[in-house]
Amino acid sequence: MKSTHVIDVCEGNLAMMDTASSLRLSELAPRVLQSEIRAMSVACDAMGGVNLAQGVCDTEVPAVVAEGAHKAIRDGLNIYTRLEGILRLRQAIAAQVARTHGIEVDPEREVLITSGATGAFQAACHALLNPGDEVVVFEPFYGYHLGMFKGMRIVPVPVALRYGTWELDLEAVRAAITPRTRAVVVNTPCNPSGKVFTRTELEAIGAIADEFDLFLFTDEIYEHFVYGNAKHVSPMELPGLRERTILMSGFSKTFSVTGWRIGYLIADAKWVGSIGYFHDLTYVCAPAPFQHGVADGVEQLPPSYYTGLARDHQEKRTMLVDALRDAGMTPHVPDGAYYILADASSIEGANAAAKARTLLKETGVGSVAGSAFFRPGGGEDLLRFCFAKKDADLVDACRRLRGRTR
Ligand SMILES: Cc1ncc(COP(=O)(O)O)c(C=O)c1O
Structure with a gap:
């Protein structure tokens, strides 16, 4: 047939x-x-362009982290770890969140080392949500969050942030909640908008989560990438939100090791057992030698490493913001993360995907169609550019953008 x-x-x-x-x-x-982001990366590589599409973050890996992984391999630490991850790394993470956020967690029962923040997210969805449950996500959103939900028959319910300022619309959040709503997802600092949720906003979301008895999933993978006066606040540090908050983060971005797949999840002990069970089913454990390399980094890198990271990326942000302005693509200047959404209305093309291809052809700079981050019809006049690139590549990209034919 x-x-x-x-x-x-x-x-x-x-x-x-x-x-x-x-x-x-x-x-x-x-x-x-194939996601639009990957498709652009492939097209960009094929023409030898500068890829500002994917958040691959090809900056230097801190020496202590790289050497720690090499040493672990040489020392034979290449077998499965406990499903929760090595205790040394869980302890180092617990100490770090206590120091930076005042969050006290038990490294034995409340911290899980995962296959990236993505593995944490997948396991948490399996353990805490049922098919048919609804989950509020803020738009513009990170596509993986939506894809993950849809793949589990969970229903993402986008709530638009106010366009351009990305301010939270609390009435819209309330209006989106139904008897089937089980969770709200917060990504702060946010990919792609660069929004850093303020303490006041998080308190308001927390109050809604409390009122409707919802989980608060929080993706904080860009926690160290904050600029100017913005300050990263984790919902977990707010009074009363500890039990319902599932904090997910990782080292892909902080140590420029996106391919190592080391992330973590922090939650109340009563959730972590089941989340660990599902993580084990898919990943067994996060890669063992890389857990050791990352543990060396968390234990040994001083606070100045993290402030330096933010400072360096703020400079990269300035470089790209200026180039986009000069190229006639007004940027939304991000407070955090390392992406810029820029106005693409001056670029030829029927929609954002076509505009991204036009720009690639004209300049050799790869970007992502803004439509990847909105419901159908949204983001068609936006392109997203990643600035977590080596300075030489970023300088090249800026030169190419400024040379745009207009
Ligand atoms: C918001 C967000 N969460 C998670 C990830 C992936 O993190 P990991 O590499 O730890 O899985 C990304 C990567 O681009 C991201 O932008």
Whole structure:
């Protein structure tokens, strides 16, 4: 029997796939096979351009972290760790969150080392949410959060932040809550908007979570990337939110080791057991020698490492903001993370994906269509640029952008 299956190869492009049998993709299999971000990275690499599309963060790995992993491999620390991760790293993380946020956690029962923040997120969704549950996410959103929910038959309910200022609209949050709502996701500092939620905003979200008895999932992977007067506040440090907050973060960005897959989750002990169970089913443990390298970094790097990271990235932000302005693409200047959403209305193209391709062709600079971060119809006049790049590459990208034909 011949059946025809429709797949959406790359947002917006429909393709038909003929199969000779009744074999077919599952109901949950993605309609988007390759994310727009990856597609742009591939196109950019193919033409030898400068890729500001993906948040790959190719800056230097701190020597102590790299050497710690090398040493662990040489010392034979290459086998499975406990499913919770090595105790030394859990202790180092507990000490760090106590020092920086005043959050007291038990490293034995409340900290889980995960396969990146992504692994933490997946395991937490499995353990705490059911198919059909609704979860509030703020728009513009990080696509993985939505994809993860959809892949588990959980329903993401986007709530728009006020366009441009990215201020929280509390009435909109309340209006989005139904009897099926189980959680709110906060990503602070936020990819792609660079929004850093203020203490007041987090308190207001916390009050709503309390009123409607919701989990607060918080993705803080960019916690050390904050600029100017912005200050990173974790919802977990706010009074009364400890039990319902599931804090997820990691070292991909902080130590420039996106490929190592080391993240962590902090939550009340009553949730961590089940979350660890699901993490074990998929990942068994986070890569052992890299856990040791990261533990060396968390134990030994001084506070100045983290302030230096923010300072360096603030300089990179300034470089790219200036270049985008000069190129006629007014940027939304981010308070945190390392992306810039810029106005692409002057670029030719029917939608943001086409505009990103036009810019790539004109300048060799890869960016991401803003539509990747909004519901259908949104973000079509925006492009996202990543500035966590080596200075030489960023300088090259800025030169290319300024040379844009207009
Ligand atoms: C908001 C956000 N969360 C999580 C991740 C992925 O983190 P990890 O590499 O620790 O899985 C990213 C990477 O781009 C991100 O932007």
